[in-house]
Amino acid sequence: MAADEPITAVIVDDHAAIAAGVHFWCSQAVPPIDLIDAGDRLADVWTGPGALADVVIFDLELVPRRPDFGELRRLVDSGRRVIVYSQHTDDATAIKCIDLGALAYLTKREGPDHLVPAIRAGARGEPYTAPSLSGALIADDDPGRPRLSQRETEVLRAWFVSSSKDLVAAKLNITVKTVDTYITRVRVKYANVGRAARTKSELVGRALDDGLITLAELNRTVTSL
Amino acid sequence: MSDTAEEVTRAELRHGLRIATLLVAMAVVFGLGLAQLLRYMDRYETPLTQWIAFAALGAVLAGEATLLGLGRSWGRLRGPAIAIVLGASALSYVTLPDGRTSTGVDWIFGAANWVGIVVLLDRPLRTAAAFLVAHELTALLHLLLLDDPSRADLARFSTGSVTVVGFPLCVAVVAAVMRGLSAAAATSRREIERVRLAEAVAAESHGRRQQRLAELSATTIPLLEGLADGSLRPEDPVVQRRCAIEAARMRRLFAEADDVADPLLHELRHCIDVADRKGVVVELDTRGQWPEPPVAVRRDLTEAVLIVLATTVSRARVTVMGEAGLVSVSVVADCAETGMPSPAAPGVQVEALTNDDMVWMEARWQPTSRSPR
Numbered sequence: 001m002a003a004d005e006p007i008t009a010v011i012v013d014d015h016a017a018i019a020a021g022v023h024f025w026c027s028q029a030v031p032p033i034d035l036i037d038a039g040d041r042l043a044d045v046w047t048g049p050g051a052l053a054d055v056v057i058f059d060l061e062l063v064p065r066r067p068d069f070g071e072l073r074r075l076v077d078s079g080r081r082v083i084v085y086s087q088h089t090d091d092a093t094a095i096k097c098i099d100l101g102a103l104a105y106l107t108k109r110e111g112p113d114h115l116v117p118a119i120r121a122g123a124r125g126e127p128y129t130a131p132s133l134s135g136a137l138i139a140d141d142d143p144g145r146p147r148l149s150q151r152e153t154e155v156l157r158a159w160f161v162s163s164s165k166d167l168v169a170a171k172l173n174i175t176v177k178t179v180d181t182y183i184t185r186v187r188v189k190y191a192n193v194g195r196a197a198r199t200k201s202e203l204v205g206r207a208l209d210d211g212l213i214t215l216a217e218l219n220r221t222v223t224s225l
Numbered sequence: 226m227s228d229t230a231e232e233v234t235r236a237e238l239r240h241g242l243r244i245a246t247l248l249v250a251m252a253v254v255f256g257l258g259l260a261q262l263l264r265y266m267d268r269y270e271t272p273l274t275q276w277i278a279f280a281a282l283g284a285v286l287a288g289e290a291t292l293l294g295l296g297r298s299w300g301r302l303r304g305p306a307i308a309i310v311l312g313a314s315a316l317s318y319v320t321l322p323d324g325r326t327s328t329g330v331d332w333i334f335g336a337a338n339w340v341g342i343v344v345l346l347d348r349p350l351r352t353a354a355a356f357l358v359a360h361e362l363t364a365l366l367h368l369l370l371l372d373d374p375s376r377a378d379l380a381r382f383s384t385g386s387v388t389v390v391g392f393p394l395c396v397a398v399v400a401a402v403m404r405g406l407s408a409a410a411a412t413s414r415r416e417i418e419r420v421r422l423a424e425a426v427a428a429e430s431h432g433r434r435q436q437r438l439a440e441l442s443a444t445t446i447p448l449l450e451g452l453a454d455g456s457l458r459p460e461d462p463v464v465q466r467r468c469a470i471e472a473a474r475m476r477r478l479f480a481e482a483d484d485v486a487d488p489l490l491h492e493l494r495h496c497i498d499v500a501d502r503k504g505v506v507v508e509l510d511t512r513g514q515w516p517e518p519p520v521a522v523r524r525d526l527t528e529a530v531l532i533v534l535a536t537t538v539s540r541a542r543v544t545v546m547g548e549a550g551l552v553s554v555s556v557v558a559d560c561a562e563t564g565m566p567s568p569a570a571p572g573v574q575v576e577a578l579t580n581d582d583m584v585w586m587e588a589r590w591q592p593t594s595r596s597p598r
Contacts, residue, residue, distance in 0.1 A: 109508065139512040160512065161544045161555045162585055170580045
């Protein structure tokens with residue numbers, strides 16, 4: 001993808017109103033994002049213009065109450081950058097999605113303030129952590145979860161509570177950039193555990209290259225049982 | 226005397242009456258009845274049928290003795306037992322020599338009545354009376370149909386009937402009176418309990434209403450008085466804000482009486498609802514678990530939300546987080562500068578942060594730091 005070309009995204013969602021709403025947000029974004037509407041046809045994500053889109057916006061429940069983790073895994077395994085867009089708000093589903101390799105997990109209550117940044121981050125292969133996912137990460141008490149530092153937990157907590165990075169920065173006396181760094185570090189730590197996926201290893205590799213986290217820190221994060 | 230002691234006494238009385246009746250019946254059947262049977266053995270046409278009738282009565286008495294030992298009543302066996310008694314009576318009369326009704330030869334006339342009463346002692350009086358009448362009729366039928374009764378025979382039968390029906394009936398009446406007393410006592414005890422409960426509920430709700438009034442009198446009543454006498458103007462934004470806060474406080478106060486699984490969240494929803502009605506979009510999100518805070522703590526935790534939402538312009542985010550030893554209620558909203566709540570409960574702290582037009586207020590409660598009650 002050349003730097004001046006617009007970002008393209010494909011949305012697969014059985015609700016026409018959702019697709020139309022997301023289409024509007026993408027066209028209003030600066031710079032605008034090209035959105036391809038696949039409706040409820042998963043095939044359009046794999047073939048035609050949808051196959052070339054930078055980002056896949058994926059409704060986890062095309063069949064009500066049957067979250068399609070299998071399709072999410074196939075998309076991630078074929079190297080697609082996936083944003084899960086779900087009406088589900090339970091923490092276990094959110095964490096499972098990012099464990100499978102989704103770059104972002106957003107609930108449908110989270111509007112353009114989070115979806116548009118998530119699409120831009122996804123196009124760069126970077127994760128985006130919305131407040132709901134942030135809440136899920138703090139509440140995560142799985143024994144296999146990575147160990148977070150106190151500061152990382154504070155930032156996640158403040159981000160979940162306030163839903164504003166400016167407020168988090170003001171509250172903790174740090175810059176917005178530092179807020180982002182802490183949130184990304186948490187995602188890198190999560191990417192380093194659990195199931196292997198290309199998006200996750202890219203995330204870890206880039207974080208190490210950028211000096212966001214050191215190998216020693218990463219090795220220390222796995223909670224010993 | 227306590228209720229249980231009364232109940233035990235009554236149960237003992239009933240048990241004693243049952244034993245006494247059984248002993249009387251045994252004495253009548255195995256003493257008098259057997260003696261008459263042996264004495265007039267040569268008078269019966271077929272002594273075997275008399276012995277069968279005697280054995281049937283003996284079996285019913287043995288059954289009663291067994292049930293008494295087990296502490297049980299006749300239950301479903303009661304009907305068959307009565308049928309056996311009446312059957313034995315009929316059998317005895319069919320083979321009784323003519324002209325011998327209610328004489329010494331007619332041993333069963335004064336025996337079967339007692340056996341029947343033993344079986345029917347814990348039944349209503351009319352059942353026992355009906356049985357005695359049935360027994361009496363069996364004898365009377367024998368007298369009228371098979372004998373040719375003289376005036377003397379009828380007189381003998383009548384005097385005999387007085388003891389045969391009268392004494393067992395007396396026992397049945399006593400048993401019925403005792404049951405009636407038990408039932409009346411139980412009814413009046415329930416009534417007393419109901420009245421006591423109603424009084425306690427009335428006192429409790431009166432107390433709660435007075436307490437609510439006292440709580441409202443500090444803040445709501447001066448506001449209402451000010452509006453009534455014109456000293457406070459409804460178009461004044463400060464007055465409007467006070468009204469919004471008082472409306473939310475009243476909603477919270479009413480919600481406090483509800484019996485719900487999570488009172489903190491329940492009361493918070495009521496506080497949010499007031500803002501919701503003004504068109505403010507409020508998100509409520511929660512994570513983790515928390516214990517049920519006491520009402521004073523819940524008020525302090527929800528007060529920040531209530532104050533901020535009173536002046537929120539368009540949107541707000543309310544979150545509740547439960548972590549180890551910490552419950553935190555947080556509100557972020559676009560609102561004008563607000564006053565700080567002053568928490569009264571121990572262990573509650575409130576922090577506020579204003580950034581541009583956004584206000585972030587957080588109330589935290591640490592249950593472990595609370596002094597033990």
